[in-house]
Amino acid sequence: MTRMKSWARTGLAATAIAATVITISCGKASTPAGGAGDAASRVYVPPGQHDEFYAFMSGGFSGQIGVYGLPSGRLLRVIPVFSQDAEKGYGYSEQSKALLMTSYGFIPWDDSHHPSLSKTDALNDGRWIFINGNNTPRIARIDLADMHTHEIIEIPNGSGNHASPFVTQNTEYVVSATRFSVPTPQRDVSISEYKDAFDGQISFVSVDSATGKMSLAFQIHMPGFDYDLARPGKVASHGWAFFTMYNSEQAHTLKERNASQADKDYITAINWKQAEQCVKNGKAKPGPATYAHNWVDDADIARHEMLSGTKVLQPVDCPGMAYFLPTPKSPHGVDVDPTGEYIVGGGKLATVIPVHSFSKMLKAIEDKAFDGELKGIPVLKYEATIAGEVADPGLGPLHTEFDQNGFAYTSMFVSSEITKWRVKDQTVVDKIPTYYSIGHLLVPGGDTRQPDGKYVIALNKITKDRYLPTGPELTQSAQLIDITGDKMQMLLDFPTIGEPHYAQAILASAIKDKQVRIYQLEENKDPFGVKAEKDVKVVRKGNVVHIYMTSIRSHFTPDNIEGVQVGDSVYFHVTNLEQDWDVPHGFAITGARNAELLIMPGQTRTLAWVPERVGVMAFYCTDFCSALHQEMQGYIRVSAKGAGTPISFNAPK
Amino acid sequence: MTRSSRLILAAVALAMALAYPLPLWHIALQAPQYPEGLGLYIAIDRIEGENPHDLSSINNLNHYIGMKVITPEDIPELRFMPYILAGLIGLGLVAALAGRRWLLATWVVVFAAGSLAGLADFYRWTYDYGHNLDPHAIIKIPGMSYQPPIIGGKQLLNFHASSWPAAGGWILVGAMLVGVALVVREYRARPGAAA
Numbered sequence: 001m002t003r004m005k006s007w008a009r010t011g012l013a014a015t016a017i018a019a020t021v022i023t024i025s026c027g028k029a030s031t032p033a034g035g036a037g038d039a040a041s042r043v044y045v046p047p048g049q050h051d052e053f054y055a056f057m058s059g060g061f062s063g064q065i066g067v068y069g070l071p072s073g074r075l076l077r078v079i080p081v082f083s084q085d086a087e088k089g090y091g092y093s094e095q096s097k098a099l100l101m102t103s104y105g106f107i108p109w110d111d112s113h114h115p116s117l118s119k120t121d122a123l124n125d126g127r128w129i130f131i132n133g134n135n136t137p138r139i140a141r142i143d144l145a146d147m148h149t150h151e152i153i154e155i156p157n158g159s160g161n162h163a164s165p166f167v168t169q170n171t172e173y174v175v176s177a178t179r180f181s182v183p184t185p186q187r188d189v190s191i192s193e194y195k196d197a198f199d200g201q202i203s204f205v206s207v208d209s210a211t212g213k214m215s216l217a218f219q220i221h222m223p224g225f226d227y228d229l230a231r232p233g234k235v236a237s238h239g240w241a242f243f244t245m246y247n248s249e250q251a252h253t254l255k256e257r258n259a260s261q262a263d264k265d266y267i268t269a270i271n272w273k274q275a276e277q278c279v280k281n282g283k284a285k286p287g288p289a290t291y292a293h294n295w296v297d298d299a300d301i302a303r304h305e306m307l308s309g310t311k312v313l314q315p316v317d318c319p320g321m322a323y324f325l326p327t328p329k330s331p332h333g334v335d336v337d338p339t340g341e342y343i344v345g346g347g348k349l350a351t352v353i354p355v356h357s358f359s360k361m362l363k364a365i366e367d368k369a370f371d372g373e374l375k376g377i378p379v380l381k382y383e384a385t386i387a388g389e390v391a392d393p394g395l396g397p398l399h400t401e402f403d404q405n406g407f408a409y410t411s412m413f414v415s416s417e418i419t420k421w422r423v424k425d426q427t428v429v430d431k432i433p434t435y436y437s438i439g440h441l442l443v444p445g446g447d448t449r450q451p452d453g454k455y456v457i458a459l460n461k462i463t464k465d466r467y468l469p470t471g472p473e474l475t476q477s478a479q480l481i482d483i484t485g486d487k488m489q490m491l492l493d494f495p496t497i498g499e500p501h502y503a504q505a506i507l508a509s510a511i512k513d514k515q516v517r518i519y520q521l522e523e524n525k526d527p528f529g530v531k532a533e534k535d536v537k538v539v540r541k542g543n544v545v546h547i548y549m550t551s552i553r554s555h556f557t558p559d560n561i562e563g564v565q566v567g568d569s570v571y572f573h574v575t576n577l578e579q580d581w582d583v584p585h586g587f588a589i590t591g592a593r594n595a596e597l598l599i600m601p602g603q604t605r606t607l608a609w610v611p612e613r614v615g616v617m618a619f620y621c622t623d624f625c626s627a628l629h630q631e632m633q634g635y636i637r638v639s640a641k642g643a644g645t646p647i648s649f650n651a652p653k
Numbered sequence: 654m655t656r657s658s659r660l661i662l663a664a665v666a667l668a669m670a671l672a673y674p675l676p677l678w679h680i681a682l683q684a685p686q687y688p689e690g691l692g693l694y695i696a697i698d699r700i701e702g703e704n705p706h707d708l709s710s711i712n713n714l715n716h717y718i719g720m721k722v723i724t725p726e727d728i729p730e731l732r733f734m735p736y737i738l739a740g741l742i743g744l745g746l747v748a749a750l751a752g753r754r755w756l757l758a759t760w761v762v763v764f765a766a767g768s769l770a771g772l773a774d775f776y777r778w779t780y781d782y783g784h785n786l787d788p789h790a791i792i793k794i795p796g797m798s799y800q801p802p803i804i805g806g807k808q809l810l811n812f813h814a815s816s817w818p819a820a821g822g823w824i825l826v827g828a829m830l831v832g833v834a835l836v837v838r839e840y841r842a843r844p845g846a847a848a
Contacts, residue, residue: 518706553713579706580713581689627717628791 036482036489043480043492045072050512053444055457055505056115056129057478059083062498063110065131067147070444070455070505071480073494081140081149082110082133084595090149092595094571094606095526098302102136102154102292111135113162113501118212122169122234122340122449126510128212130165130174137161139174139205141212146516150296153214156289156310157184158201163230167207169238173217173272176203177227177243184221185288194252198224202243204272213295218279218311219287220270220322223375224250226259227268229333229346229399235449236340237358239273244345246330259330260349264382266324267334267345269361278318279311287312299525300603316376323365324374326382327354333399333440337408337423338449342387344400344408353397353410353419355426357387388426393419398439399502401446403453403483409446411438411458418458418481420488432488434458434479435466443483444505452507456481456488459500466493476500517581519602526604528573533557538649545570545647551585551599552577553626556619559634563647566611566640572597572619575604586622589636596622611638654752655842658835662757665828666745672697672738675821678775679703680801682711684811693723694819695775698735700725718799718810719790720782730774737767745832754839761832768829776803 036042045051051069054076059066063083067076084091084100091100091108100106110133118128128150129142137155142148155161160179167174177200183189184199200222205214226247233240248265251258278284289310296302315322325343331354333346343356363369364384371379396414403409407429410419416437420430438458445452458479467475475495482489521531530536530548536557539546545568550557556574564570574587578601588596589609597605611617621632639645654662676694681703683690691711692703700723702708712722725731741764748756783800786793792810799809806815818826 578713580710 036491039489039491042482043071043073045069045074050508052454052508053452053505054508054511055442055444055478055503056117057459057496057500057503058112058115058131059497060113060476060499060501061111063112063133064497065112065115065129065142066497066500068478068494068496069508070457071491073478073480073492075497077147078497079142079147079149081131081142082107082112082138082152084108086595087598089595089597089605089607092607093597094608095301095604098304099149099152099294099296101294101304102138103156103290103306104136107136109135110138112140112498114164114166115502115504116165116167116174117504117506118171118207119167119448120170122238124445124448124504124506124510125171126506126514128171129504130167132161132164132176134160134162134179137164137176139165139176139214141207141214143212144511145514148296151212151214152292152294153205153216154291154293155203155205155216156291157219157287158182158203160226163202163227163243165205166230166232166241168232168241168272169234171207171209173204173206173232173241174214175230175232175241175243176205177201177230178222179226179228181224181226191252194224195250198250198252200225200227200245202227202268202270204275215293216289216291216307216310218275218284218313220275220313220315222268222315222322223377225265226255228331231334231336231343231447232272233336233343233358234340235338237336237343238340239271240358241270241272242334242336242343243268243270244327244331244334246332262329264326264328265330266379267327267331267343267356268377269323269325271321274321275313275318278313278321283317284311284313285317286310299527300519301526314376320365322377323361324377324379325356325361325385326371326379327356328352333397335400335402335408335447337402338404338451340449342423344410346398346400346410348396348398348413350397351392351395353390353393353400353421353426355387355390355423356385360387361385390419390421390426390428393421393428394431399441401441401443401456402451403443403446403456404451405453407483409441409443409456409483411441413437413439413461418456418488420483430486430488432481432490434460435477435493436460436462436464440500440502442503442505444507447504452505454482454484455491456483457503457505459496459503461499463495467495478503517601518579519600521575521577521579521602524575524602524604526573526575528571528606529575529604530573531575531577533577533652536649536651538563538647540568540647543568547572547649548575549573550575550577551587551621551632553583554621554628554632556587556621556632556634558649558651561634561649562637562639563645564611564636564638565643565645566614566638568611570609570611570636572607572609573604574599574606576601578602583625584623585625585632587619588622589619590617598623611636614638614640654749654754654757654835654839658757658839659749659752661831662745662760662835663749665831666742666749668824669738669742669745669828671824672821673735675824676701676819677822677825678816679819680814680816683813683815686811696821697738698731700728700731714812715799717791719787719793720799721785721787723782728778730778734771741767754836757832757839758836761829761836764829764832768825772803779803 053070055068057066065079080090117124137158141151155176158178159182162179163177165174181198189197202220206217225245228244247259327345328347328350331345332348369381369384394412394415400410480492576599676696678695801814
């Protein structure tokens, strides 16, 4: 009997294995490696053809923005924003250094999380993209016509600028909030006094509708919680902005556990139109603040100024401005559907996805359906604002984007999947695994009133075995998923720079044709710029030497320079005289301790250099510009300090 | 001349004034690195790039083969050609007003002679630019010259140059053909008649 059983068992096991193998191989035949069978043709963009969308992906700890084409997933450009980029001379050249100034001095890096396209009438208008610096609280503005950073403003009185920048429906404001509550203003107190001495701050930074220039409008003094993410209202809820927060426990140590105890934390609803009114009526009080504001002027030179003072609104002084919506549980993302009616909380420890109704919220406020208040801010009753809960969505809901057909897509960090659900009745309709541990996700136009749909892109934290391994440091990745049918279909994995947090995408047709090809040489206003080779010069002022030079295929003018001494401060002001598309020139000199320059046609960039050794040093073009690129080089003679070598250089008459 | 011939001649002469604003000739350059192309327009009194910086880009590229810099200010024809065109238009109008067919015939002959001289001059300049190269040029290929064609296409190293009349040029070509047609019409209708 025993033997028989054993034989039978082995037989059954063999059958089961065979069945599994057959299943797997069948599965592979139709859907290879988690992708649709015809995926290749659906993401294939033939040589020379353009992608349909630009995607702007945060570089996370790289501090930059990656620009990708969709659906191909091709990396098109890395826009340097918060971090120095030696390749481009960004943050090294004299014209760009000032962008990275802060109240802490020069900060050459940050952690960038949430790109946010400028909007008009709740649609992407293709003018600018904003992104937050999380570590040293800042917001940057990038112009979409030249894809360069044009402005960075520091946010005072905050710490951990995570709930940012998230533009309002007409780019009236970009927002900011404190993820790490701190004493405000900063002072020397015991950390154990957290509950009494630590504050949060929600800031509104206005954006000039013509120039895009940012200025700190007002700050709202909030209880010392951890404000996590934000999303302004739109259409129905235009005029409001929503901020998630965790740590209603107000823990100051081991937050992992101690800030995860309460069943519900809050979404903070801010009526910013009411706040504007209160500021207008003089309800805001002047508060201390010191912060940097940096921008690129019309001569293409970054300027830096330190500003002081801020307007602070206390919620008790401005009734009707702030409400707390109880939301399970340590909510992370907060997202507003295309109509503006539904406010979705991503309760990362919750078992459901709570969906608040904006109209119910207004009714609850009118009916005073309050559950007490916190530091003067009314807490609304959960039942009074909730439209419904998405049941069994998966584990660890974080962020939600929307399509144009009434569906929402929520990332599930813990169960590593995207859950598609119907907004109006909060019913799950589909799920798709992601590889692995999805954070944010993006639908092109998914935060506008009219999403472009077509794809959802998963932005994953972990890749493990998805790519060829590269030692202990592995790439992060994005995954392109088709959402045009009833079932989501995985089409493509592609690696990303840094760690992608949020990302946004815009139809290529909206910005492709306005891309700047060259800077007009005749409009070059750099005081050290030179418009013709005959105008180059070398000028000594004390121990400072200014070299006004030019580059054009395939030579520098001058290319022989003498009269420089060890210890001089030498400035190479290089103007690229080209007026031809895609002909940048580089500039590099032996022993440069900073970086090289990459100079666009018509642009002037300046490299500072302190010669340290007597001798003749070579400089050359680093960007392969022409057939005679290798010849594009020159020499500078460095004499000993105090040597009598006169300044001389060669140039055409 | 018949009334209709005079009217047509007057209209044609006036239409020739369009050759002031409109370019006469177009030279297009295509290369692998220039998918968007480079181009020059030659007009009665100026040479300009098809796009704002094309002329400087072409000059910059030409320095590799040692071609002289194309400087419109140094081409005297661009200064006096507008007067020649004005004279042709004036003579056409006089012929139309006078209604004399010999004047019409004279106009056509002068026009044709002027055009041939213009094309010959164009050829002379392009020959000079294409052959009279800097002996210290960066790229020297024995036997190679870089004269673009007057009409048609030609491969010049990595560039394919093609040269054709532009709008103003076609108007002049059309005007001349109409003039020839009018001469034929007038002389065939009343051969030997005095007027």
